[in-house]
Amino acid sequence: MKRKHFLTAACCLPLSLFAQNGYTIHGQVGTLDAPAKAILVYHGKDGQLAEDSVVLQHGRFTFKGRVEEPDNATIYLKHDTITRQKFSRQDEIDFSLENSDITVTATDSIQNAVVKGSLSNEEERQLRMLQRPYRKSADSLVAVYQSLTPEQRKDSLWRRSARAIQEATQKGYDSVTRSFIYSHPNSYIALSAFRSTELAYNFNPDTAQAKYAFFPASLRKSPSGKKIQDMIDKSKKTNIGRVAMDFTQYDSTGKPVKLSDFRGHYVLLDFWASWCKPCRAENPNYLKAYNKYKDHNFTILGVSLDDEKTKKAWLYAVKMDSLPWTQISELKGFQSQAAVMYGVEAIPTNYLIDPNGKIIGRNLRGEDLDKKLGQLFKL
Numbered sequence: 053m054k055r056k057h058f059l060t061a062a063c064c065l066p067l068s069l070f071a072q073n074g075y076t077i078h079g080q081v082g083t084l085d086a087p088a089k090a091i092l093v094y095h096g097k098d099g100q101l102a103e104d105s106v107v108l109q110h111g112r113f114t115f116k117g118r119v120e121e122p123d124n125a126t127i128y129l130k131h132d133t134i135t136r137q138k139f140s141r142q143d144e145i146d147f148s149l150e151n152s153d154i155t156v157t158a159t160d161s162i163q164n165a166v167v168k169g170s171l172s173n174e175e176e177r178q179l180r181m182l183q184r185p186y187r188k189s190a191d192s193l194v195a196v197y198q199s200l201t202p203e204q205r206k207d208s209l210w211r212r213s214a215r216a217i218q219e220a221t222q223k224g225y226d227s228v229t230r231s232f233i234y235s236h237p238n239s240y241i242a243l244s245a246f247r248s249t250e251l252a253y254n255f256n257p258d259t260a261q262a263k264y265a266f267f268p269a270s271l272r273k274s275p276s277g278k279k280i281q282d283m284i285d286k287s288k289k290t291n292i293g294r295v296a297m298d299f300t301q302y303d304s305t306g307k308p309v310k311l312s313d314f315r316g317h318y319v320l321l322d323f324w325a326s327w328c329k330p331c332r333a334e335n336p337n338y339l340k341a342y343n344k345y346k347d348h349n350f351t352i353l354g355v356s357l358d359d360e361k362t363k364k365a366w367l368y369a370v371k372m373d374s375l376p377w378t379q380i381s382e383l384k385g386f387q388s389q390a391a392v393m394y395g396v397e398a399i400p401t402n403y404l405i406d407p408n409g410k411i412i413g414r415n416l417r418g419e420d421l422d423k424k425l426g427q428l429f430k431l
Contacts, residue, residue, distance in 0.1 A: 074118030075149060079156040081129060081165070083111045090115075090162075094125035094149050118151060121274050122172035122240040125149035129162040148172035148241065175241040179232050186225035193217055234266065243271055247280050253398055254415045257287035286395030292412060296321065296405045299390045301355065301380040304367055309380045311353065311390075312409065318350045318428065320421070321403040323396050325357040325385075326369035331400040335373040337418050341425060342377060348429040349407070355390050356381035357399060 079090060089105055090113040096102030097120065106113045128144045145156065147167045154173075158165035167173050193214060197205065204210065229249050236242040246267070250260050261284050264272065271277050289297065298312045311321065322338065324331035342352055354375065358366040360383045370379050382388045386396065394403070404413030404424065416424050425431075 073151070074116060075151045075154060077113075077115040077127075077149075077154045077156060079113040079115075079127070079162075079165075081108065081111050081113075081156075081158045081162050082160050084108045084129075084131065085110060087130075089130045091128040091130065092125060093128070094119065094123050119149055121276055122148050122150040122170075127156060127162060148176050150240075172239070172241055175236060175239050179229070179241060179245060182228040182232055183225055186221050186228070189217065189221040190225075193221070237267060238271065240271070240274070240276065243267060243274075243276055243280070247276075247283075251280065251283055251287075255287065257284045257291055260284050260287070283395060283397075286393075290394050290403060290411060290414070292414060294411050295409050296403060296411050297393050299393060301382050301388070301390060303378060303380050304370075309353075309378060311405075314351065314353060314405070315409055316349075316407050318345075318348075318407060318425075319405050320350075320352045320416075321405060322352055322354050323357060323391060323394070323399050323401040324354060325399060326362055326365040327358070328399050332369065332373065334400050334417055335375060337421065339374060339376075341421050344422070345425050345429060345431070348431070350425060350429070352377040354379040355388070356383075357385050357388055357391055357396070359383050359385040 077092070081088075081090075086107045086109065088108040090108060091103065091105045092115050093101060093103050102117075104115055104117065106115065124146065125148070126144050126146050131143065143161050143163055145162050145165050145167070147154075147156075148170050150170050150172045152169050152171070154167065154169040156162070156165045156167050197214070200210075226249055229245050233242045233245050233249070246264070250263055264280065264284065267277070272281065288294075296311060298310060300308050300310045303309055311319075320338070320341075324334075326332075338352060342350070354370075354377060356366045356379060358381055363381075363383055366379075366381060366383075369375075382390075386392075390396075394401075400415075400417070402415055402417075403411050404416055404421075406412050413424050
């Protein structure tokens with residue numbers, strides 16, 4: 053699919069347009085009056101949720117404020133439940149909030165509103181239009197899968213067909229997304245799309261760094277830009293060939309365990325959690341690899357990203373999945389020291405480390421893990 057004609061709207065507008073005093077949102081939703089209320093929610097300074105609310109007068113409402121950079125925002129509408137139809141908090145609209153004059157107009161429900169005045173919102177709409185055919189394809193594939201019986205899902209012919217559709221859909225989705233990104237060098241929406249596309253699971257930090265230089269310095273120095281650079285920098289520290297960073301956590305008995313305690317062994321450093329279904333699905337593969345290679349200087353160190361609320365679930369999962377290797381956790385979720393140090397933002401994530409402490413593999417799962425270990429131990 054050719055995309056160029058979709059992408060000419062605002063690709064070269066200067067970032068200086070964003071440097072105004074703040075945003076003003078003028079809303080009009082029919083003729084609703086008090087006690088109907090509009091509630092604005094977005095991520096404010098330091099990523100903390102910010103909320104503002106105002107009572108409607110003859111359907112009108114106004115919000116004023118300032119954001120550091122364009123941000124995803126939501127306006128919820130609480131209707132007058134006495135004289136009008138009762139609406140739930142689900143009467144809402146998502147849009148891109150930026151420092152500009154924005155209008156939100158609807159005749160009845162805000163979920164049907166038209167948003168104007170936000171360049172980022174318009175760019176996001178363009179991107180979603182490009183991605184829509186591939187989202188529909190993915191949704192259709194999921195719907196078919198859910199309609200099949202367990203036996204039908206195992207059919208090798210269907211699985212091959214589904215895999216081909218999935219790969220083609222992902223390829224098309226990534227293609228139009230990248231086309232949008234590189235047609236909008238000054239766009240915060242393109243920056244966000246870059247993060248989700250180029251910094252996806254198991255990305256190569258060196259390749260990502262080279263591509264990231266495409267954006268102007270002013271965008272790379274923005275709060276979102278700095279977060280992307282931080283992700284790349286952390287990934288560089290855990291790239292293949294680097295020495296694995298040491299850390300200490302405690303097992304279920306309170307005994308301190310260091311990653312460096314495993315020097316002299318091949319160790320799979322596995323970040324997981326009891327509530328993570330893909331992690332639990334992978335545990336049988338890890339157990340198979342452990343039993344096959346444990347007598348060849350191989351072991352596993354599990355780092356749980358459970359928290360205090362799910363501590364019992366973590367210990368129960370270890371028991372139910374029959375995991376015999378060392379398990380440790382700070383019970384701080386993704387704020388775990390090791391998770392932050394290794395830049396873990398999705399699980400399962402793992403690193404294969406050699407006896408000298410050097411990382412020799414990342415995110416090896418299923419057959420890939422068995423193949424890598426088989427090569428190492430010549431089995």
